[in-house]
Amino acid sequence: MRIRPISVERLVAELTDRLIDTPVAGRLRVALDGAPAAEPDRLAEALVDPLRAAGRAVLHVRTTDFLRPASIRLEHGRTNPDAYYEGWYDEQGLRREVLDPAGPAGGGDLLPSLWDARTDRASRAGYVHLPPGGVVLVSGPLLLGGALPFDVTVHLALSPAALRRRTDPDQEWTLPAFIRYAEEVVPDSFADVVVRVDDPRHPALVESSAG
Numbered sequence: 001m002r003i004r005p006i007s008v009e010r011l012v013a014e015l016t017d018r019l020i021d022t023p024v025a026g027r028l029r030v031a032l033d034g035a036p037a038a039e040p041d042r043l044a045e046a047l048v049d050p051l052r053a054a055g056r057a058v059l060h061v062r063t064t065d066f067l068r069p070a071s072i073r074l075e076h077g078r079t080n081p082d083a084y085y086e087g088w089y090d091e092q093g094l095r096r097e098v099l100d101p102a103g104p105a106g107g108g109d110l111l112p113s114l115w116d117a118r119t120d121r122a123s124r125a126g127y128v129h130l131p132p133g134g135v136v137l138v139s140g141p142l143l144l145g146g147a148l149p150f151d152v153t154v155h156l157a158l159s160p161a162a163l164r165r166r167t168d169p170d171q172e173w174t175l176p177a178f179i180r181y182a183e184e185v186v187p188d189s190f191a192d193v194v195v196r197v198d199d200p201r202h203p204a205l206v207e208s209s210a211g
Contacts, residue, residue: 003196004205011195011203012043015154016050018193019135024151025104027134033143033187034156035178037166038197043156044139056135059128063140065113066094070120085177090114091146094138099149102136110136141178145185155191157206162198 006014022028034040044060051058067073068090076083097111108130113123130136144153158166163178181187188194194206 002207004207006203006205008046008201008203011205012046012050014205015043015193016047016054019047019051019152020054020056022152026106026132027102027108027130027136029099029102029149029151030135030137031143031148031150031153032137032139032156033141033153033191034139034197035141035158035163035167035174036171037163037168038156038158039200040139040141040156043154044137047137051135056133057131058135058137059110059112059130060137060139061094061098061110061112063089063094063138063143064117065115065123065125066090066098067115067117069115070117079173081174081176081180084174085142085180089140089142091148095148098136098138102130102134103149108132108134142181144187144191145181152193153187153191154193154195155187156195156197157188158196159198 019028019030032040032044041062048058048060067088073083073088093114097114100106101108101110109127110130111125112128113125115121116123138150143150144155160179164172164175167175188206196204196206
């Protein structure tokens with residue numbers, strides 16, 4: 001294993017090239033996995049324009065738009081890390097409305113958001129058609145532990161110290177969930193791309209010694 005420092009711009013360019021060069025039936029389903037402190041949404045947003053410039057239709061889906069209702073999500077309190085880890089995100093809804101329709105047997109009609117956490121109601125978003133060859137970027141935390149059908153997985157890794165340092169104080173209660181995720185799921189052991197982002201200005205790719 002080696003760690004290769006890389007600029008943010010080069011990281012986006014290399015990821016774009018990798019996604020363009022990945023053959024897949026239907027649409028390419030990409031996970032951008034990371035704690036909020038790792039800013040997976042920002043990386044997904046940075047990939048949208050380069051992919052479109054390469055001729056690919058793109059849809060960016062945030063897992064914060066696929067939360068479970070508050071009655072389920074907050075059943076054990078607003079700051080329960082185990083509930084956050086096990087039950088905040090509607091993985092079944094994400095699979096049903098995004099990943100399966102984008103897959104080889106899907107028709108390509110994807111729902112960009114399912115739930116509005118501010119109103120605690122269905123978002124009432126309309127379906128978006130993603131044509132064959134398109135790319136759906138799904139960004140958010142805890143994406144790689146539930147056997148969701150992604151074609152390419154990118155994990156944004158933070159050391160425990162960096163995770164604590166970069167997590168907003170009002171979200172520190174989630175830290176045990178991410179420690180548990182790192183220990184139980186070990187996403188950096190199997191993600192297709194692992195990027196260390198302890199310093200967001202200076203990311204580094206984790207590569208196998210053969211790479």
